[in-house]
Amino acid sequence: MIKVLYLLSTLQRTGPTQQLFYIISNLDREEYDPVVVTLSPEPEDSLLATYESDGIKVLQLGLGRVRGLFKAKLKVEEIISSFQPAIIHSQGVRGDLLSCSLNSSAKKITTVRNYPSIDYRMMYGQFLGFIIYKLQVFSFSKIDLCCAVSEAVLSNLRESHKLENVCTVRNGVSQSRYNPGDEQSKSDVRENLSIPCGSKVFLSHIGKDSRKNSALVAKAFYDKFGYSKDVYLIFLGKGMQEKECRWLTKDVDNVLYLGSVNNVEDYLRASDFFVSASRAEGMPNAVLEAMACGLPVILSNIEPHAEVHYLSNGSAYMFDVDSPRSLEGAMLKAMKADYNLDRERSLKCIDGELSDRVMSSKYQEIYAKIIAV
Numbered sequence: 001m002i003k004v005l006y007l008l009s010t011l012q013r014t015g016p017t018q019q020l021f022y023i024i025s026n027l028d029r030e031e032y033d034p035v036v037v038t039l040s041p042e043p044e045d046s047l048l049a050t051y052e053s054d055g056i057k058v059l060q061l062g063l064g065r066v067r068g069l070f071k072a073k074l075k076v077e078e079i080i081s082s083f084q085p086a087i088i089h090s091q092g093v094r095g096d097l098l099s100c101s102l103n104s105s106a107k108k109i110t111t112v113r114n115y116p117s118i119d120y121r122m123m124y125g126q127f128l129g130f131i132i133y134k135l136q137v138f139s140f141s142k143i144d145l146c147c148a149v150s151e152a153v154l155s156n157l158r159e160s161h162k163l164e165n166v167c168t169v170r171n172g173v174s175q176s177r178y179n180p181g182d183e184q185s186k187s188d189v190r191e192n193l194s195i196p197c198g199s200k201v202f203l204s205h206i207g208k209d210s211r212k213n214s215a216l217v218a219k220a221f222y223d224k225f226g227y228s229k230d231v232y233l234i235f236l237g238k239g240m241q242e243k244e245c246r247w248l249t250k251d252v253d254n255v256l257y258l259g260s261v262n263n264v265e266d267y268l269r270a271s272d273f274f275v276s277a278s279r280a281e282g283m284p285n286a287v288l289e290a291m292a293c294g295l296p297v298i299l300s301n302i303e304p305h306a307e308v309h310y311l312s313n314g315s316a317y318m319f320d321v322d323s324p325r326s327l328e329g330a331m332l333k334a335m336k337a338d339y340n341l342d343r344e345r346s347l348k349c350i351d352g353e354l355s356d357r358v359m360s361s362k363y364q365e366i367y368a369k370i371i372a373v
Contacts, residue, residue: 002367005085005106006036007076008095011058013045015285016091016113019149019171019359021047025054026360032367035083039063039072039094072098080104086371090143093136100142107370108143111169113282115156122211122280137161145370147363149283152303167366171283172359173350178292180347181269189270193256199230200335202298203271205286206257208239213277213300213321218245218255220327226252234271236261268293273334276300279321283307291315292350296342298330311353315345 006024011017024034036058042048051058061075076098080088089109090099096110116136121129140146140163147169148154157163187197195201202221206214214235225231226249233255235245242257249255261267268274274290274297281287281304287297291312299305300321309316317334320326334342352358 001033002031002087002371003033003035003083003085004087004089004367005080005083006034007088007090007099008036008038008092010038010040010042011036011047011051012043013047016111017047018285019111019113020091021051021054021056022172022174022356023360023363024051024056026357028364032364035059035079035085037061037076037079039098073101077102077104080106087367093132093139096139096143097135100139107145109145109147109366109370110140110143111147111149112140112153112157112166113149113171115153115160115280115282117156117160118280119211123209137163140165145366147366150304150307152307153282155303169359169362169366170354171285171288172354172356173285173288173292174356175292175350178265178268178289180294180343181265185266186270189266193234193270195232195270196230199232200273201232201234201271202273202275202331203234203236203267203290203295204275204277206235206237206239206242206245207278208237210241211278211280212239212241213279214239214241215244215248216277216322216324216327217275218248220324220331221255222249222252223324224328224331225254228254232256234258234267236264236267264289265293268295271295272339273298273331275327275331276305277319277321277327278302278305281305288350288354291346291354294343294347296334296337296339296346298327298334308349312349313345315342315349 027034036056038060041062063072085106088099088106090096091111099108116133120132124132146166148157148166149171151168154166154168157166190197204217221233235257238259268290274295276287277300283304287308290297296315298317301318309318317330319330
């Protein structure tokens with residue numbers, strides 16, 4: 001039995017926390033004994049109940065950020081002494097920094113889900129973002145293996161940060177939750193939103209910061225379809241660009257803002273296409289969820305999206321991340337294409353390359369290899 005200790009700040013309901021759940025929930029429990037250690041108190045919007053309902057043991061240190069600076073290392077080393085893990089798998093800045101400082105013979109792995117030099121500055125500003133980025137890369141250099149969530153992230157680690165202790169394990173998505181559903185469920189959601197069944201529906205997300213580039217989606221849709229009676233755009237989520245998006249589309253009634261929802265899969269099944277104009281991604285969870293529901297995807301031309309385009313054998317339509325006109329063209333191209341063929345390609349890509357089962361299986365192969373070294 002291989003014992004694995006997973007180390008992170010909290011189980012807040014985010015993409016990385018969901019991905020970690022996919023990894024652990026698909027482990028072969030006859031071969032692996034997992035335990036999750038969180039450093040800080042859980043926020044209201046937590047996946048703790050989801051983890052525990054799947055039988056995953058979670059140990060909560062409940063330390064604030066200040067107390068954690070002084071006590072986290074001691075507390076985690078006490079757990080390590082008792083649990084005796086063969087592997088410590090961390091994620092996030094705090095988890096990684098703590099992992100690389102621990103006095104343990106366990107092999108240390110981290111999952112890298114972003115571009116540190118870009119993302120942290122966009123999230124925290126130039127000064128603080130630069131410090132966090134440097135700390136994160138320092139921790140990578142002290143960990144045995146850094147698992148990038150895409151080939152694009154892998155290239156960034158090698159080329160920009162000169163790291164060689166790297167490999168790729170792409171993100172995955174749960175096909176039990178995200179799947180095409182049936183026509184009746186699609187019709188029911190559309191009826192609740194007063195969207196005619198014969199309409200074409202695009203769906204997109206408003207991110208918490210400017211990286212999602214949501215305003216470009218709003219502008220492109222308004223310019224091309226703003227007064228259409230049979231083409232709709234649904235925005236899910238809330239974030240800093242929502243106000244600008246609403247202003248751009250204030251004159252039309254075929255753009256719907258539904259805010260944060262817990263049943264994203266229902267709205268994906270009610271839609272025909274998914275649009276992401278993101279400026280930065282590791283391996284985008286929202287895109288994988290859309291493809292698992294059978295949607296062709298329309299994506300900005302950043303490297304992780306290009307990777308999805310390659311893997312999907314053409315069910316992704318690319319556009320210039322800075323050009324509303326380019327997005328308009330991509331939307332029109334997707335609408336004119338063979339929809340059933342694109343749908344089949346999306347589903348085949350998820351099943352063969354980007355499911356949670358495939359991802360977890362690859363991590364299990366890595367675990368077995370790294371402890372054999």
